[in-house]
Amino acid sequence: MTRQTDKLALDRRNFLKVFMAAGGAGALGSLASQARASAVQTKARIVILGAGAAGTALANRLVDRLSGASITIVDGRKQHLYQPGFTLIAAGLKPASYSVTSTTDWLPSGVTLVEEAAANIDPVSRKVTTASGKELEYDFLILATGLTLDYGQIEGMSMDLIGKNGIGSVYAGPDYAAMTYAEMSRFTEKGGVGLFSRPATEMKCAGAPLKYAFLTDDIARRKGNRGKLEMVYAAHNKALFSVPIVNEKLRMLFEDRGIEVRREHVMSAIDPGKKIATFQTPDGPKEIGYDFTNIIPPMRAPDVVLNSPLPWQDGPWVKQGWAEVDKHTLRHVRFPEVFAVGDIAGVPKGKTAASVKWQVPVVEDHLVAALSGKEGTASFDGYTSCPMITRIGRAMLIEFDYKDNLVPSFPGVIAPLEELWVSWLMKEVALKATYNAMLRGRA
Amino acid sequence: MKELTPGMMIAVFEEMFGMGLFWALVAGAVLVTLAFLFVVLRDRKLVASRLVRAELLAPIGAIAAILFVQFVTSSGFSDIGGPVDVIALILIGVAGAGGLTVLAYVLQGLLGNRAGKAS
Numbered sequence: 001m002t003r004q005t006d007k008l009a010l011d012r013r014n015f016l017k018v019f020m021a022a023g024g025a026g027a028l029g030s031l032a033s034q035a036r037a038s039a040v041q042t043k044a045r046i047v048i049l050g051a052g053a054a055g056t057a058l059a060n061r062l063v064d065r066l067s068g069a070s071i072t073i074v075d076g077r078k079q080h081l082y083q084p085g086f087t088l089i090a091a092g093l094k095p096a097s098y099s100v101t102s103t104t105d106w107l108p109s110g111v112t113l114v115e116e117a118a119a120n121i122d123p124v125s126r127k128v129t130t131a132s133g134k135e136l137e138y139d140f141l142i143l144a145t146g147l148t149l150d151y152g153q154i155e156g157m158s159m160d161l162i163g164k165n166g167i168g169s170v171y172a173g174p175d176y177a178a179m180t181y182a183e184m185s186r187f188t189e190k191g192g193v194g195l196f197s198r199p200a201t202e203m204k205c206a207g208a209p210l211k212y213a214f215l216t217d218d219i220a221r222r223k224g225n226r227g228k229l230e231m232v233y234a235a236h237n238k239a240l241f242s243v244p245i246v247n248e249k250l251r252m253l254f255e256d257r258g259i260e261v262r263r264e265h266v267m268s269a270i271d272p273g274k275k276i277a278t279f280q281t282p283d284g285p286k287e288i289g290y291d292f293t294n295i296i297p298p299m300r301a302p303d304v305v306l307n308s309p310l311p312w313q314d315g316p317w318v319k320q321g322w323a324e325v326d327k328h329t330l331r332h333v334r335f336p337e338v339f340a341v342g343d344i345a346g347v348p349k350g351k352t353a354a355s356v357k358w359q360v361p362v363v364e365d366h367l368v369a370a371l372s373g374k375e376g377t378a379s380f381d382g383y384t385s386c387p388m389i390t391r392i393g394r395a396m397l398i399e400f401d402y403k404d405n406l407v408p409s410f411p412g413v414i415a416p417l418e419e420l421w422v423s424w425l426m427k428e429v430a431l432k433a434t435y436n437a438m439l440r441g442r443a
Numbered sequence: 444m445k446e447l448t449p450g451m452m453i454a455v456f457e458e459m460f461g462m463g464l465f466w467a468l469v470a471g472a473v474l475v476t477l478a479f480l481f482v483v484l485r486d487r488k489l490v491a492s493r494l495v496r497a498e499l500l501a502p503i504g505a506i507a508a509i510l511f512v513q514f515v516t517s518s519g520f521s522d523i524g525g526p527v528d529v530i531a532l533i534l535i536g537v538a539g540a541g542g543l544t545v546l547a548y549v550l551q552g553l554l555g556n557r558a559g560k561a562s
């Protein structure tokens with residue numbers, strides 16, 4: 001027997017070597033799978049406005065696809081914010097630091113970062129001017145500025161009210177999300193009226209207002225205080241969610257949780273002293289008193305895009321200023337050297353990081369094709385996804401497209417309209433890792 | 444999610460655990476597997492007494508794996524909501540049970556007696 005073993009020559013030292021070879025091969029394999037199609041030679045000047053989810057992911061992919069291009073990314077914000085984490089912060093499950101990294105952590109070498117905001121875009125002479133007056137000429141411009149939270153559109157509201165007197169705002173940022181949790185925590189101890197709502201504008205992650213109502217309900221139940229709470233959700237139109245089949249499921253869940261729905265209510269003013277919010281409704285203004293409210297303000301394009309010739313010139317989005325791009329190619333309909341990706345794109349669906357993941361390869365395809373004198377073929381079908389948290393520990397993995405079709409990633413395995421633990425694991429464990437991999441251009 | 448390629452899975456796991464820890468875990472798994480093969484090939488059989496002793500640890504591995512996942516994810520048994528959740532729970536348990544069994548077998552094989560003298 002001993003002789004046999006010797007013949008196999010698998011002594012302890014040898015198998016260590018074998019293991020190291022195997023580990024090395026694994027690492028090499030992963031590198032090999034990263035190898036991209038051979039780079040396109042170009043001298044093009046590409047300017048990306050915004051180093052958030054979309055701008056960063058695209059920059060990382062372009063440096064792999066192009067050789068010789070001058071890629072400039074413009075963003076004055078030093079922090080990179082993982083915004084889907086705000087909901088977990090506002091539920092007391094993660095610290096504010098969970099969502100915060102540095103913008104430069106994610107940018108590849110080979111791109112130039114201009115650390116200031118873009119102030120003006122002239123798409124006719126193909127020039128961007130920064131806040132300090134620096135001029136950047138481009139051959140291709142990528143709008144990836146995300147959107148602006150317009151608290152000023154709610155009379156009486158300003159960001160310094162967040163975290164006091166029952167006012168929360170999960171969207172405002174990681175620290176504000178933590179302050180919102182502190183207010184929600186007090187509310188779920190003391191009781192009273194919890195008021196939840198959403199704006200009538202387009203918004204990022206349209207599920208987030210609903211998630212926070214569910215989370216507040218759940219936390220009150222865990223404390224044994226649900227009986228002390230009255231929960232009101234003010235929907236901006238007749239529906240809770242734009243996708244009919246999801247809307248119906250949410251209606252049932254709200255009924256089950258005892259969350260009262262007021263329809264066609266759009267918040268227009270708030271009186272923080274009296275704790276009263278005013279809503280515009282088809283029957284005129286209506287007041288609702290609250291002890292806690294999560295304010296989600298109207299959203300619009302940042303000034304630099306809003307005040308440029310790039311937004312929609314007619315239709316419902318003129319005032320909101322979203323860039324007028326083709327909904328499948330994300331290419332500007334009037335200025336073909338301009339693309340929009342992420343929240344700033346004026347497309348009917350898709351203001352989520354999940355959509356960014358699908359939009360970035362489409363813009364990459366059309367841009368690289370244009371640089372090689374060809375036409376791109378990739379098409380964005382409106383894919384968007386929203387892990388609808390229905391309580392701590394459970395969520396519904398809702399994915400849909402432009403046509404309101406459900407497009408589950410794991411059909412037959414993870415049911416989209418079921419409250420599941422695995423869907424919660426997706427949100428809590430897999431989402432941030434997938435987002436980070438996307439930022440690096442690897443997912 | 445778009446297409447789920449192996450390269451993307453690796454990228455996601457690297458982000459989840461951190462580059463160093465992820466590859467250390469992969470290395471650990473490969474190491475234990477190779478050690479297991481080594482012990483089995485060396486002895487030219489599975490030693491029943493060792494296997495039985497190792498298998499006694501399986502339920503502990505299963506429970507530990509499940510509790511670990513619940514611990515790192517602010518969730519618990521009451522969050523099981525559908526069949527796929529039960530399947531996920533079982534898979535996590537099986538992974539924990541299998542992992543600890545193999546590890547225990549390997550440790551006995553490497554540190555303990557040789558096959559002939561075992562039991």
Ligand SMILES: Cc1cc2nc3c(=O)[nH]c(=O)nc-3n(C[C@H](O)[C@H](O)[C@H](O)COP(=O)(O)OP(=O)(O)OC[C@H]3O[C@@H](n4cnc5c(N)ncnc54)[C@H](O)[C@@H]3O)c2cc1C
Nearest residue numbers: 050052053054077083084118145146205342343352353354
């Ligand atoms: C509370 C909350 C929960 C969410 N939950 C989810 C979720 O569960 N799943 C999901 O997929 N998505 C979710 N999202 C949405 C997701 O975070 C966004 O859709 C995504 O970040 C959009 O990426 P973006 O690059 O378009 O914008 P951002 O990531 O916001 O980045 C925009 C960047 O542009 C910069 N910028 C702005 N103006 C200028 C200017 N003038 N010049 C230069 N730079 C500028 C900003 O500083 C910023 O860095 C959530 C968002 C919030 C707020």
